[in-house]
Amino acid sequence: MSDLEPGRERVIIRTPTGLTNRYKDKGIIMILDTLKNLGIYRRVNPLFKVASEYLEGIDRNQLEPGRYEVRSKEVYALVQEYTTRPRDQGRWEAHRKYTDLHFLLRGEELMGFANIASLRSLGDYDSAKDVEHLEGDGIFLTVPEGYFVVFGPEDAHMPCLEPGRSSTVKKVVLKIRAK
Secondary structure: OOOOOOOOOOEEEEEOOEEEEEOHHHOOOEEEEEHHHHHHHOOOOOOHHHHHHHHHHOOOOOOOOEEEEEEOOOEEEEEEEEEOEOHHHOOEEEOOOEEEEEEEEEOOEEEEEEEHHHOEEOOOOEOOOOEEEEEOOOEEEEEOOOEEEEEOOOEEEEEEEOOOOOOEEEEEEEEEEOO
């Protein structure tokens, strides 16, 4: 676990009984929820409405891996299919221009989360790919099928990890232009 300043962040997990501040004592914030609640978070970024409409309109069974333009350069989707990997093979990554919304269509995966201020940059930011790699410690959560998680520009994440065992995953990563 990383040593973060209290109150700097918190994990927000929506449950059937409402929002839960899990890890609040660790000073972490993130959004983990089901698709039916995505509209609640439109205040985070107005483009979440576009993302919500896209996810509600796709045929999950017919969607093939690849890149899909949703709204010009403001929102695009990356459909991915893969087998999760061991945690020691993961890499922290962060993006400056886009917020990531990972929605699991099939399977489950472990994902790491940390504020970029708590990690060390490897100094390899690629502006064309909008990706930077980092190192350090964070919090890990299992994201189940049918759930999404949001990572903003201030968040580093480590996706595609085994949740205790290998899992085949199909997911949509929506890249949403940060406001």
